[in-house]
Amino acid sequence: MRTSAYIANEQHIDLDSEIRRLQNQVNLTWQKEARNLINFGLKDEMSVLEIGSGPGFYTELLSDIVPNGSITGVEIDPSLVEYSQQYLKDKVHCQHSVIQGSVMKIDFPDNSFDFAVARLVFEHLPDQISAAKEILRVLKPGGKLVLIDFDFGIPPVSYPIVPEAEVIREKSKNAFMAIGGDPLAGRRLWSMLKGSGFQNLDIEALVLHSGKQGILSCYPQFDPERVLPLVEEGLVSEAELQSYRAGIETFMSSQDPFFIRVLLMACGEKA
Ligand SMILES: C[S@@+](CC[C@H](N)C(=O)[O-])C[C@H]1O[C@@H](n2cnc3c(N)ncnc32)[C@H](O)[C@@H]1O
Numbered sequence: 001m002r003t004s005a006y007i008a009n010e011q012h013i014d015l016d017s018e019i020r021r022l023q024n025q026v027n028l029t030w031q032k033e034a035r036n037l038i039n040f041g042l043k044d045e046m047s048v049l050e051i052g053s054g055p056g057f058y059t060e061l062l063s064d065i066v067p068n069g070s071i072t073g074v075e076i077d078p079s080l081v082e083y084s085q086q087y088l089k090d091k092v093h094c095q096h097s098v099i100q101g102s103v104m105k106i107d108f109p110d111n112s113f114d115f116a117v118a119r120l121v122f123e124h125l126p127d128q129i130s131a132a133k134e135i136l137r138v139l140k141p142g143g144k145l146v147l148i149d150f151d152f153g154i155p156p157v158s159y160p161i162v163p164e165a166e167v168i169r170e171k172s173k174n175a176f177m178a179i180g181g182d183p184l185a186g187r188r189l190w191s192m193l194k195g196s197g198f199q200n201l202d203i204e205a206l207v208l209h210s211g212k213q214g215i216l217s218c219y220p221q222f223d224p225e226r227v228l229p230l231v232e233e234g235l236v237s238e239a240e241l242q243s244y245r246a247g248i249e250t251f252m253s254s255q256d257p258f259f260i261r262v263l264l265m266a267c268g269e270k271a
Pocket of ligand 1: 004005006007008022023026051052053054055057058074075076077080101102103104118119120121124125
């Protein structure tokens with residue numbers, strides 16, 4: 001069985017553009033995420049476990065909150081481990097390491113970390129409760145886990161509306177489910193934390209939008225080229241892609257196009 005529905009160089013245009021998309025996605029919401037992380041209890045000098053640390057863009061920003069702490073990444077994909085090690089070399093000022101491995105078996109003793117974060121990871125995991133239990137094991141008593149995910153039931157919205165996006169979204173959801181992804185992860189974060197033994201739960205929603213950084217900053221979120229792998233797999237027809245391209249073109253050339261997507265952040269504490 002796959003241990004994750006996410007493989008950076010599969011179902012995406014290619015590894016480089018997927019890495020650029022992840023970087024863009026971090027920058028779109030970081031300030032709001034940082035506020036929530038701090039509200040949930042993240043502070044300097046903590047030892048932080050970052051699950052699914054990917055190319056390292058989130059690690060770089062996290063390190064600003066814990067300059068005298070440490071960050072340990074656990075990343076399953078060796079190519080992203082290597083990328084992040086290169087990328088972060090002179091960018092992270094706290095103690096930092098990334099190990100190649102799965103959240104399902106974290107190579108650390110019980111009670112090792114003050115804080116853990118898994119951003120856009122749990123929606124890809126087939127056994128979310130076991131993953132959360134494994135994080136609970138390595139957290140110290142009083143330690144917190146923050147899970148961050150989208151939910152397909154809270155779809156992106158735009159003005160003007162792009163009607164052609166509906167069919168693409170539905171088919172993307174089906175393709176995501178077919179490889180073991182959980183399109184309802186966002187609304188299930190609470191039950192994942194509760195079901196794995198976390199206490200004092202909380203959940204926040206934040207808005208990713210094009211208002212401040214401009215519509216081009218959000219383009220990777222709806223770039224029609226991202227649909228190409230689905231066309232190659234025969235899940236989306238060439239005609240549907242053409243129609244979606246035309247819809248996005250009309251949207252982009254409209255006056256003041258605006259895009260919104262909602263991200264959910266849930267937090268739980270180890271007793
Ligand atoms: C969508 S990316 C998000 C990367 C990063 N957290 C961010 O927000 O930019 C999901 C990441 O989780 C990693 N991942 C997926 N399954 C994993 C597992 N079982 N254990 C550890 N990492 C995993 C992927 O390889 C990928 O780097």
